[in-house]
Amino acid sequence: MKTALFNERIIQIDQVAREELVSISNQAKQGQLTCPVCGEKVRLYLGIYKQPHFYHYSNTAKECEDQLQAASSIDESAASVEINGFTLPQSRSITAEPSAVTGFKEAYEIKTGTEMLQQPKSAIHSNAFLEQLSKTGTALDPKQAEAVCFDEGPLLVLAGAGSGKTRVLTARAAYLIQEKQVSPNQLMLVTFTSKAAAEMKARLLTFPSMNKSSIGQMVTGTFHSIFFRILSFHERDIWSGDSLLAKEWQKEQILKMAGREMNLDEKDFSYDLALQQISYWKNSLQTPQSASAENDWEKTVKDLFRKYEQYKAEKQLFDFDDMLTGCYRLFTENPDLAQRYQERFHHILIDEFQDINTVQYELIKILSAKHKNVFAVGDDDQSIYAFRGSSPHFLLHFEKDYPQANVISLSQNYRSSHEVVSAANEVIKLNKERRLKKMNAQYKSLVSPIAFFPYDEEEEAAMIFTDIGEKLEGAFKPEDIAILYRTHAGSRAIFEKLAYSSFPFKIDQDAESFYDKFIIKSMLGFLKLSIDEEDQEAVKLILPALFMKNQILQDMKANSILNDMTLLECFAHVKTGYSFQEAKLKKVVPVIRSLKGLSPLRAIEIVEKELGYSDFIKKRGNEGNKLEKGSDELKDLKVAAKRFKHISDFLEHADHIRAMNKEIKKQNRTLENAITLSTIHRSKGLEYKAVYILGAVDGSLPHDHALEAYRNGDSLPLEEERRLLYVAMTRAQSSLAISVPQNRRGKRANTSRFLTSLLKKSR
Numbered sequence: 001m002k003t004a005l006f007n008e009r010i011i012q013i014d015q016v017a018r019e020e021l022v023s024i025s026n027q028a029k030q031g032q033l034t035c036p037v038c039g040e041k042v043r044l045y046l047g048i049y050k051q052p053h054f055y056h057y058s059n060t061a062k063e064c065e066d067q068l069q070a071a072s073s074i075d076e077s078a079a080s081v082e083i084n085g086f087t088l089p090q091s092r093s094i095t096a097e098p099s100a101v102t103g104f105k106e107a108y109e110i111k112t113g114t115e116m117l118q119q120p121k122s123a124i125h126s127n128a129f130l131e132q133l134s135k136t137g138t139a140l141d142p143k144q145a146e147a148v149c150f151d152e153g154p155l156l157v158l159a160g161a162g163s164g165k166t167r168v169l170t171a172r173a174a175y176l177i178q179e180k181q182v183s184p185n186q187l188m189l190v191t192f193t194s195k196a197a198a199e200m201k202a203r204l205l206t207f208p209s210m211n212k213s214s215i216g217q218m219v220t221g222t223f224h225s226i227f228f229r230i231l232s233f234h235e236r237d238i239w240s241g242d243s244l245l246a247k248e249w250q251k252e253q254i255l256k257m258a259g260r261e262m263n264l265d266e267k268d269f270s271y272d273l274a275l276q277q278i279s280y281w282k283n284s285l286q287t288p289q290s291a292s293a294e295n296d297w298e299k300t301v302k303d304l305f306r307k308y309e310q311y312k313a314e315k316q317l318f319d320f321d322d323m324l325t326g327c328y329r330l331f332t333e334n335p336d337l338a339q340r341y342q343e344r345f346h347h348i349l350i351d352e353f354q355d356i357n358t359v360q361y362e363l364i365k366i367l368s369a370k371h372k373n374v375f376a377v378g379d380d381d382q383s384i385y386a387f388r389g390s391s392p393h394f395l396l397h398f399e400k401d402y403p404q405a406n407v408i409s410l411s412q413n414y415r416s417s418h419e420v421v422s423a424a425n426e427v428i429k430l431n432k433e434r435r436l437k438k439m440n441a442q443y444k445s446l447v448s449p450i451a452f453f454p455y456d457e458e459e460e461a462a463m464i465f466t467d468i469g470e471k472l473e474g475a476f477k478p479e480d481i482a483i484l485y486r487t488h489a490g491s492r493a494i495f496e497k498l499a500y501s502s503f504p505f506k507i508d509q510d511a512e513s514f515y516d517k518f519i520i521k522s523m524l525g526f527l528k529l530s531i532d533e534e535d536q537e538a539v540k541l542i543l544p545a546l547f548m549k550n551q552i553l554q555d556m557k558a559n560s561i562l563n564d565m566t567l568l569e570c571f572a573h574v575k576t577g578y579s580f581q582e583a584k585l586k587k588v589v590p591v592i593r594s595l596k597g598l599s600p601l602r603a604i605e606i607v608e609k610e611l612g613y614s615d616f617i618k619k620r621g622n623e624g625n626k627l628e629k630g631s632d633e634l635k636d637l638k639v640a641a642k643r644f645k646h647i648s649d650f651l652e653h654a655d656h657i658r659a660m661n662k663e664i665k666k667q668n669r670t671l672e673n674a675i676t677l678s679t680i681h682r683s684k685g686l687e688y689k690a691v692y693i694l695g696a697v698d699g700s701l702p703h704d705h706a707l708e709a710y711r712n713g714d715s716l717p718l719e720e721e722r723r724l725l726y727v728a729m730t731r732a733q734s735s736l737a738i739s740v741p742q743n744r745r746g747k748r749a750n751t752s753r754f755l756t757s758l759l760k761k762s763r
């Protein structure tokens, strides 16, 4: 149905300005849309597969639609039409000027036109082990079998997405023990996460020849856990668990202490990113002396690095990276000890080899020096941890370090439909730094991946929400569904949508609430003060944005009591000794008071313009944060604010969302059957029946920082971004929906360059 009554006025769906749709759809849920014919409440449909339309909530009301159809064809020039005895004003747009993107661009299927290849035959059961596997229903395909039963020497198993890496790795371990009589304690099995290690152990138990005791004798775990065990065995005094800086905040505290000595402002410096940089250097085997700092920010971080290492040495503390660098030192300083381990480990099996970093690689080289039995499984197309020092380089050049190496490619994808696999193949094939390979699917699906084109982030969330509702009414369970995005910031709108619904969902533990971000909190502080001039918390929040120190609050409080002024009024009397700053502070009072009664969006724009908020953000912009810029956060805030008419409602909403973020994270541990909201990075190794990829536009995926690097002549970050899209696409089994919002952060957006040719082909 194209027509409805909204606030006493007839509206036609195709004349509503596009940016109003989400707001109308929300108001419809509160009963503000009715059918002009029968007077019943109607809803606005905003989904992926069908055009926006009005629909009766309780019945299909075909007669209403027929009547409306007939009425609309009577006389288009008339000022009013008569429907069912009511005289109603003729339709017109509900905004004076429809926005630039009014038209609804229909979703369409992504089709590559490639045929599905024939499936491989099962492996010939050339030994008892393979025969046994096929009897237990975990048969291997010929390439998997070749890898599992490989004889001796270094082997690189190039395993495409969904090609059964876990199956191959566990089967290899079991094969070596069962068929080759390798003693379990001569085996080392390295995984990327402790969860993966636990899964491997559980799977190993399903092999008849394996039991808890034999698995216990194997050395399994992450690089960190294995090398920590070695260190604490040989240098017990140094490597006690009590001395571990296990939490990020502990490391940050040390860095902040060092920063204070260097007069770095705590609020103006991204200590989390500095820690990331230090970790990157350590994993690349660079020391505070040898680290190469490429810009002023890195030079500052290098100084912090030196102080951080000094502090740890003095207090006899260590962090996770030290477990690797420490072990490297142990082996290089004690060749005899290294030799004992070289003799012990006959076989080293490594998962996710594409994400190995320099120190891990060097350690493996040392440990495998005698037997050279490195069984490395990885997919260069899924290397996405460059910022941690990982590099696909080691996988790409494996044969250089291991000249006798064999390479086996697993090219059958057992996870995704042919439609998903071929679309993912089309995307990744454009990367230049990769080993040539192609994945083949095992089955066809009735549905193809889909690209859809919401107006903006809010509409993207609304459409996905509707689609999830439809899926859950069908054969899908919440746990079958994942929503993936490039950075946490990209999940703001969908989080907000789900937070007000009854759908169970979970988020990454480290996902900070959008409204807890420093820039956002500070801006909301201005809005809060416009409602309550005595709000101390709000004053504290806005001080940094006015370039004032926290201590000034005490003086303001005293002044407020002595001179009977509100805290807000005290701004006009603050003495800083700088006339330009004092003049600016005098403006604070009238500007904040002028916000009263305005919409939150307008209020934000005024603070930005009148109180120098943009200058404040610009200044913070020098902090070297590659992924999140304050100015972008403010743009996101404006998109979020757009839906609200009153500042108080928006502030209440922000509080609710902040509280929900904590609540959801608390529930995460117990919630089994829930929709997953995750960054693409965190989704690696996982699979879902249905996947939504958010924000497939330039600037988001690929991220701005990669585009900037590309403009400066470095194409590697852009290739990593393409791999991220590939990883996201290959998480889907059969249902994949890629969102290409037409506007992002309040501006027209361009389709992700990774998708343009594929979408063109599909049309």
Ligand SMILES: Nc1ncnc2c1ncn2[C@@H]1O[C@H](COP(=O)(O)OP(=O)(O)OP(=O)(O)O)[C@@H](O)[C@H]1O
Residues within 6 Å of the ligand: 138, 139, 140, 141, 144, 159, 160, 161, 162, 163, 164, 165, 166, 167, 379, 382, 413, 414, 415, 684, 685, 686, 730
């Ligand atoms: N030979 C096989 N026959 C049938 N199914 C298989 C076979 N090998 C693996 N699978 C199934 O294929 C799916 C993907 O396997 P797995 O998760 O191990 O792939 P992966 O290589 O680790 O994927 P990714 O790297 O994309 O995370 C799993 O559901 C697994 O059980």
